[in-house]
Amino acid sequence: MSGILMAAPLKKVARAQLKKIYVLDERGEMAGEYILDSDCPIDYNDFLKVLPDEGIGDRDSLFVGEYVFTAFQSGKFAFVLLSRGQLAPEDVNWTALLLTAADSHLAAATSRPAPARAAEPKPDVDKGLAERDARLQAKEKSLAELDAKLKADAANLSGRQEELDRQKARLAALADYSTQLQDAVSKGASRSAKTLEIAEQLAASSNEDSKKAESKASSDARQAFEQERKALVAAKTDLETRYQEASARIAQLEKEAKESLALLEKERVDATARAAEEDKTRREIESRVADLSQRFTSMAKERLVASHRPPGEVSEEVRKAMEGEKAELARERKFLQRRAIELLDREERVRDREARVEERDREFGRREQDLTSREQDLDRQRTLLAQAKPQAPEVRAEPDEAKKDIERRVKIIQQKALELL
Template identity: 25%
Template sequence: MPPPPPKKGLKATVHKVFILDAQGGYAGEYSPDEGCMVEFGQFLAAVPKDGLADGQTIFLAEWRATAINGDRMSLVVISKGQLGPEEVGWAKAALVAAEAQLTQPVTDETPVSLPGPDKAVMENLASALQKREAAVAEREQTTKDAEARSVTAWNDYRQQFENELATLRQRMAEAEKERDLVARELEAERGRMRAETQTIAQPAKIPLTPAPPQVDPKVDAMRAQTEKDRKYLQKYALDLLAREEKAQQLELASEAVHEKLVAAEKEIESLRVKLAEAITQASKPTPEMDAQRRELDMRVRILQDKAMDLLAREEKLRERETKLRELMKQIS
């Protein structure tokens, strides 16, 4: 086998190599990079109808697939970056050397024999199918877990919303009770003020008597009582003014409670709109879930195609064995 090409000026990085048999069927793969997600089915889907010539490259998204054809085997190199002439030449030489080691040349001394089933190829294909099936099952489980987490998150969000809504309703009920209480107190205070105002507006009638020529002690006492009553009425009027101011404050408090109720109603309406939007969004599948489902469907189709290809190859091998037995019977 020739030495590998020099590493100076590397133009590409090899991430996976597909091995094909003489008929172009899948015979195995080698993955230097386990993170490379390119599958053989994706490569087959991108191959043009005329096939790939030796050294021809096609694009698979960010990857490049370069065909290197030999006499009895072929390689498909998945890389990032364009393979240079040195890399292609080295891979070609390695393929020729591998063919020389894996196949026996036909000479006059060796009898002609039809190729039998390659056990290693069959094992590689079965292993690849098992790996793909495990990968698909893992992705399905990941999708189920993601859906379960989405349902749990949605239930938590809905429960939180219902709790907040119940709290707001309780606050509204308490605010309404407080508003009714303030209104009753205000009405009672106004009634008392009206009654007291009417009482003040109707002063007691003092009988008019002609002034005696001399100062009567009773008159002095009456004057003193009148002065005392006047001061009391002044004080009472100031008290009424203070109570009127308190009534105004109660009215302002009632208006503030009303504003709180209006704000709470607006907040409830906003939460209802958010809940409707959340329900609408939850009913629609997310782009990530659609992409995962499409990828799972594609992988399942690839797995089915490879399984059908395996069955077809097994059928061809049986036909070859039958022909070989008939040929051996004719020779014997």
């Protein structure tokens, strides 16, 4: 029961019942106890729980539910009365007289150590019976569970027995099968031994045949290798011959290119000189044409003046001058015609030379294509040789140098052809 400090009792009873008396010494510790009702659930510890820090005064009360702790002082002892309901003042006084009379007896009791805790009350009879019934029911339940468990174990044991019987039957069948298997293995071992003997005999006979076949195969392989080597040597010789031919052809083309360059340079110089001469001739023609124009203008003026004169007044000198002018004009006309014919002839020759230059350019292009095709042919031959058999480093280095030389010369020829264009 939880202790609650209250200012007034929760319930008034007709008459208070004294349950216990606690005797406290000068230090406030319990020196003795009088139990009037052993079934009372309240003890000294409940008093300590509700006791305030400042203590309790004389004839003051502390309430724990319907139980009341009442304290009073008598000499050097203090008494705490535990009652069910609050005691009347006369009850407290009467109890105080009785306790004072027993003061001498209590003084001797102070030499004994105080009990640490009051005796626990006895359990209630009804409560004990209920607990006993609960225990009996729990035991019956546990017995029922044990019975069910025993039945389950019995069923499990029977199932295991059946499984053991099946395992025994399976083991017996397995033993029979192993016996049959051992017989079959022994028979197979005897047959394999016989087969091994036959195989050894066949291997001995086949070794001789294989040696003969290997010697023949090695001789065939040697002959094939020798033929391949000869073919490679012939291909190498052919490649060297083609390389020499290509080198000679390149040298010839370079020589022809040099000659063509020299000829083109000469023709370019001649063309420059002719152009200068033509320019000079053109200027002369233009000057003469201008002179003739002036003469024609003067002659036209004179004719105009002569036309206004009466007929018969033209002098001999004027006539001679006019005839001289006509003759001079005829000579100039012939000279201009001759110069025009020369210019046309020169233009025709220039066009012929340009056509020849274009023809040479085309010839250079054809030669370049020929060189390119030959170079590709050399590359194909070199690839075939490399696929047939790897050559030594010095043999491979020579065609590579030749290829680089050919490429370098082709580039030079191309540059020269571009310069000619």
